[in-house]
Amino acid sequence: MGKLGLQKLFVFSIFFVIVLIIPVIPLRMEMEGQYTTEKNILEKLSSSDSHLSVDNLTLPEIDYDALNDAWINQKVEMLxxxxxxxxxxxxxxxxxWKNEKGVKTIIxxxxxxxxxxDKAEQIRNMIKEYYEKENIQWVLLAGDAEENLIPIREVYNPDVVxxxxxxxxxxxxxxxxxxxxxxxxxxTGSWDNNNNSIWGExxxxxxxxxxxxWIPDVYVGRLPADNTFELSVMVNKTLKYETDPFLGNWMNRMLLAGGVSSYYRYHPEPDELITDEDEARLTEYIWQNHVISESNFTHLTKTTVSFTPSVPPPPNNLTSLTATSFIDEFNSGYSTVIIAGHSDPTVITDDSDxxxxxxxxxxxxxxxxxPSLFYADACTTSSYDKGDNSIGxxxxxxxxxGAIGYIGGLRVNWYFQEDYNLEKLNRGxxxxxxxxxxxxxxFQQGRTLYDSKVSYMNSDYFERGAASINQEWQRKNLLTYNL
Structure with a gap:
């Protein structure tokens, strides 16, 4: 994860919710200081002086042809x-399985x-035609990102330069x-308006x-399989997860792990000074504001002297992030996972090494x-276009x-020092x-990913002019996190 200076439970598949827990709440309204139940209302209706007669009602004719057409010629929802x-x-x-659930899907x-x-543009034009004709919502790229499979698009984004x-x-x-x-x-468009074969300028x-x-029209995920055997493994895991999940406490547990992005290093030039940067601030914010009312959790932290993490209420846990604690906890089973720190394709670490x-x-x-939904707030852990050895x-x-879904960076991504509002780049x-x-x-992870990208671009951070989509590091973070 690259640094920029001072302004320098839930069961879900790749796309669709499997289990919904919906509370049953009796209808109750307050009228003129008195509570009226559904039963009271029905009694009042039955004793009303306004007599309704079914004989006087005129019902519209049912268009059976339209109903049959909608059933037989159902729009395609997923490719x-x-x-x-x-x-x-x-x-x-x-x-x-998708068709059985009522989500019309074709291969x-x-x-x-x-x-x-090129092949990528042909595939995109195929998706585009189905979007325009059928209004599809979901696209699954069933193959790895190499040119001879389902190639990924490389765009012009010289952020590191x-x-x-x-x-x-x-x-x-x-x-x-x-x-x-x-x-x-x-x-929208071709991503190459000036036809110079340099995409995404x-x-x-x-x-x-x-x-x-920057507005997603469909939700996209990828199964990065090199061959039919690997693809069958991924599909079978998805089907097991959706149709016959292992029931247990793991379904209602989240694992959060925050490392140290940097330790304080003095420099006489303010722009060169390095501050204490605790990613546990981010993971603590997430559990305090979003997780605690929805799921049990374990919070693993390594921190600088600048931050002391809060102790969560039981049954939740606060424990040290160590060389073994993350591995042990992850293997014990969690529905959702986030770890924030530094990394390359094969190792997740932090500034403590x-x-x-x-x-x-x-x-x-x-x-x-x-298997978990795994979010890696770190660089290059999901570089599936470069060989097959990345963690993701x-x-x-x-x-x-392992994981039922993996959100991670394909390349270097960025954070700002002293981002106390946790709104910028990786943290945002x-x-x-x-x-x-x-x-x-x-809970559909593809929808979560792309809708959160839109939320980021619509956030106060952008609205007040502190960030611009013309900044290459902003473009990078939006482009590099993929599913």
Whole structure:
């Protein structure tokens, strides 16, 4: 997670809610200081002087043709996109299940029939046609991000280059072009208005218009499978989770872990001074404002001297974040997880250099039949376009354990020092994700992710002019967190 200076329970699938717990509340109204129950109202209606006669009512004729047409020709709601026909059998059980639930779903692999300068544009144009004709809501990219499968779009986003002081992406990854599946969600225009084959340029580079509208039209998720075997593993885990979940306390538990992004380092130049930065401030805010009334939780923290975390009421727990505590807790089973710190594709750590989780631990995860929705507030843990060894991809690929969904960065992402309102970049993104999830009760993780991106762009932080979509680091954070 890159630093910018001072202004420098719930069971859910990839898309759809499986279990809803709806409280039954008796109807009760207060009228002129007296409480009136539903029964009282019915009694008053029955004794009213206004006599209603069913014989005098005229009912509209039922349009049976329209009803039959709506039933037989139901609009498509979800697309499952595969690379070719060899992948169809692997996703057919998922399509059948969605259709059984009443969500009309089809499998597509005929992207070559659509215009486009490359495969990604052909796939997007196919999605766009179904959105315009059928008003689809959901798109599942059933394949990894390599060019020979379901390629990801690389957009022009030189955030690490234009940042004052300079920076770079992990290893020798491109500093100018960054991958994102947002391309398949925002279907406005072509993302290349000036037809120079440089996608996603801001107004700074086009001179007149942003090539991205930033409003998602559909909710997009990806199963990053390299082959039919991996895809079957991911689909079977999803079906088990939705149709036959393991019932237990894990379904109503959340794991929150906040590390130290930086320890204080003095510098005579104010802009170069490094402050204590505790991500436990963020995770504490999330449990205090969104989790405590909805779920039990465990809060793991490592902190600087500048922050003392609050002790939550029982049965919730506050425990130290250590080299083993996160692994042990995660493997014990939690419905939802967030960890905030630093990382590369294979290791989650923080400024203390303590290793909290690795791709090795991910590949041996033992939360069997208790896969989590996992949110990593950290860099590059979900770089599924660069090989298959990232923490996020491994957790999704674990059969029966690991993660049922993984929200993480494909590349370097950003935070501001002294962001006490927890509103900027990584902290704002994470805070709003869990607000949309718990407060707005949007338990479909694809909807939560994309709606929280919109909430971020509509937040007071943007409205008061403190942030701009023309800033490359703002664009980066919105583009790089994917499902």
């Amino acid at each position: 499952i996109i595969v690379n070719d026909s060899s992948f169809v059998d692997s996703v057919t059980p998922l399509m059948d 597509l692999s005929n992207y070559t029939e659509y215009e486009g300068r 234009v940042r004052e002081g300079g920076d770079s992406e992990y290893l020798n990854w491109d500093d100018y072009y960054k991958p994102t599946d947002f391309y398949y969600a925002d279907l 801001s107004v700074i580079y086009t001179g007149d218009t942003d090539e991205i509208s 303590t290793t909290y989780y690795t791709n090795g631990e991910a590949s041996s995860s033992s939360n069997v039949n208790m 991809e491994i957790l999704i690929n674990e059969a029966g354990s 993104n994470a805070k709003l994700f869990w607000e949309v999830f718990f407060k707005e009760k949007k």
